[in-house]
Structure formats: C-alpha cells, structure tokens
C-alpha cells in the first residue's frame with residue numbers, strides 16, 4: 344500500500360517534515376491499535392483491517408530528515424553511526440570512507456597488507472549495528488522545537504531529533520526502519536566509475552589533488568605528480584584508459600541496440616567526438632551497471648581491475664534479481680566487502696565517498712526487507728515526473744497537482760464502466776496496430792509478375808486464418 348503526502352511550500356521542509364507527518368502517524372497508529380472496518384466484496388462481509396508501516400524509502404538527504412540522523416560530516420553512515428569515521432583528504436578537501444577492510448573476517452590476508460591500501464594494517468572489527476531499542480534510547484530524550492526561528496542550534500553529528508515515527512508502538516522493534524535508496528546509490532557509483540574511467544572533467548575522482556592525497560598518505564609513489572618542463576604530469580594508473588581503449592569503450596556502447604521499452608537509446612548517450620558519456624539518467628546507469636558495462640570493458644583495462652568492476656556489476660545484478668536464495672546472503676555480503684577492498688587497492692582514495700560505502704549495507708536490507716526491486720525509487724520518481732507535468736500554473740504547483748490527480752482518479756474510475764475505452768497511463772507498444780486501417784495512399788505499389796503474384800497468392804492461401812473454413816469445406820467435398 345502506498346501512502347502519499349503532498350507538502351506545500353516553495354522549499355522542502357527538511358527537518359520539520361515531522362510536522363507534516365503527524366496526521367499520517369495518527370492514522371497509522373489507529374490502523375495498528377484498533378484497525379478499521381473494511382468491506383470484502385467477494386465474501387460480502389465486513390472485517391477488521393489492521394496495517395503497519397514496514398519501512399520507508401527515500402533518497403539520501405531525506406533519509407537524514409526522516410530518521411533524524413545527520414547524514415553529513417565525519418559520521419554520515421546512518422547504519423554504522425559512530426562506528427565509521429571519515430578520513431580527511433587534505434588536497435581534495437573532503438571526507439572519505441575507505442574502511443572496508445574492517446568488514447572482512449579477522450584472518451583475511453587483506454587486513455595485513457600495508458602498501459596496497461592506506462599504508463596501515465587494519466585490526467579493528469566491523470562496526471556494530473545498533474538495534475531499534477538502542478537507537479530509541481538515544482533519541483528518546485532529545486527535545487526539539489520545529490520551525491525556522493526556534494533559536495536552538497541543532498547538533499552537527501548524530502541524532503538531532505526524536506522522529507514522529509517513533510510514536511508507532513512497533514517502530515523500535517523493526518530491523519530496518521528506513522531502507523537505503525539503491526537507485527541513487529547505483530547511479531552515484533556508476534557515475535564515479537564511468538567518470539573516472541573516461542576521465543570526464545567534473546565527474547572523475549582522479550586528478551592532481553587525488554594524486555597529492557596519495558603523497559600525503561605516503562602510498563603508491565609511482566602515481567605521485569611529476570613535474571616536467573613546469574607542467575604537472577600524472578603517471579597513468581591502473582584505471583587510466585588510453586585513447587584507443589576509450590574509443591573501444593565508446594564504440595561498444597554506441598553499437599548497442601536494445602528492445603523497445605528496455606531502456607533509453609544508449610547510443611544517444613555516447614559522444615564519440617570527445618569520448619564521453621553525457622546526460623546519464625538514473626535508469627541509464629542502472630542498465631549500464633546491470634548489463635552493459637561488463638561487456639564494454641571486456642577487452643580493456645588490466646585483468647584485476649576489470650574483474651573487480653565486473654564483480655561489482657554482478658553484485659548489483661544479484662541484489663536486483665527477482666528471486667534471491669537466502670543461502671546466498673552470506674556469500675553476497677562477503678563478496679561486496681572483497682570487491683570494495685579490491686577497488687580500494689586500484690582506485691584513488693577520493694573515489695570512496697559515502698555512497699560507495701553504503702553498498703556494503705545493501706545485503707543487510709535485502710535480508711530483512713526482500714529484493715531491491717520491491718522497494719526501489721523508480722515508481723516514485725516516475726510518478727513525480729507525471730505530477731510535474733500536471734503543473735500549468737507555476738505559482739500554484741500543489742493546487743494543479745491535487746486538482747489533476749483528482750480528475751484522473753475520477754476518469755480512471757469511470758472508464759471501468761465504459762466499453763472499449765482506452766485506459767490512461769498504460770503504455771501501448773509502438774508496434775501494435777501500426778498497420779491497422781492504413782490505406783494504400785502514399786505506399787509503394789508494385790507491379791508483380793505472374794510468378795510473384797502466384798507466390799503471394801499461395802502464401803495467403805496457406806497462412807491466413809480466414810481461408811481455413813474453405814479448405815475444410817473443400818476437403819469435405
């Protein structure tokens with residue numbers, strides 16, 4: 344069941360979203376405590392319907408607003424909380440999270456390696472995930488006044504409010520209260536990956552500052568910036584593609600043909616002139632990660648880097664699949680940790696922003712909430728696009744959306760009682776009915792030879808259903 348809530352205002356409510364949620368929570372509480380009387384048309388009787396909120400789905404900034412946990416700063420991961428601390432990159436000027444060796448078993452050889460990683464051994468265990476009751480104890484006493492001018496300063500780290508959702512009696516017993524948005528995680532990882540491979544300016548995680556960071560950590564000397572004739576020269580790294588390899592990569596994607604409705608036209612995303620991928624939308628990234636990227640890189644890059652990327656793609660493919668065997672969860676969980684560790688070995692530290700880190704928690708959510716396709720963001724984002732299209736008066740967008748959504752509901756309901764009515768919203772294949780009712784006007788007309796005419800005639804006699812009764816009659820005669 345989907346619950347929708349239209350929040351008015353020029354800006355998003357941010358932390359004050361609880362004010363808008365309050366009536367919704369009241370309804371949910373009522374649905375849990377007393378339930379509502381519902382009519383069952385099939386059995387012709389009424390029954391008591393109860394419902395609970397299973398988990399919420401939102402993008403990453405909204406995760407922070409809804410859960411009350413600050414998703415910025417030194418501890419932005421809402422699952423590890425204080426367990427994962429960001430590492431400051433002096434040159435890139437940001438925090439990174441290359442802590443994935445902590446998730447390995449204690450005896451794993453990667454833990455002992457120094458040079459391949461950040462110059463240090465990793466001896467810490469994986470951070471513990473707090474249970475709902477423990478989190479509730481943390482947030483229970485936080486007092487907050489909502490609104491812009493309340494005068495109190497919000498804390499910069501950790502929990503800053505006790506969210507309205509905690510009022511639900513079962514909320515503290517749920518394993519996953521807010522699920523991570525795999526769509527945006529996949530898009531961000533894909534963007535960083537493709538950007539770094541193709542060295543797209545603005546997207547790439549490589550560059551002078553990334554190499555300076557390597558120098559600051561004292562690792563991978565062979566990649567440090569070299570000055571030649573007063574110019575900075577970046578030695579090629581394992582993930583650097585030569586011009587020829589970039590061309591092969593782009594040509595491969597430019598040659599992709601997909602069935603109708605499968606994805607957008609991948610060829611239009613490839614800019615062969617400057618060898619880049621432009622205007623990648625989240626679904627394009629999804630298709631790339633699920634199927635196309637492993638094919639496109641199959642003949643380029645060193646074997647180890649290529650295998651790490653292909654394994655990352657197959658991990659996303661596995662968690663998106665419709666059927667997942669619960670026995671595979673453990674192996675999936677270990678595989679993503681090893682993939683991330685391998686990427687840590689080859690890619691620059693600035694690659695590992697919080698989005699890359701969040702992939703490590705995805706299997707946990709699949710374990711408790713089911714496969715990703717059941718709870719991802721695509722349907723909501725698509726619906727938002729439809730709603731945006733409803734806006735005709737830009738000064739009153741919410742009114743436009745509310746009015747047209749109501750009309751569409753009404754028309755949709757009425758159309759069920761109309762015969763031969765075409766329903767709105769259901770896509771029709773562009774191939775269906777393409778030739779229906781089309782005259783010969785403007786079409787190519789051919790003069791057939793007798794032989795060709797005879798062939799066409801025979802074809803029709805043998806293959807068309809209308810001829811069948813005559814054939815039966817003929818056999819009977």
Ligand SMILES: [Zn+2]
Nearest residue numbers: 420422423427
């Ligand atoms: Zn984490």
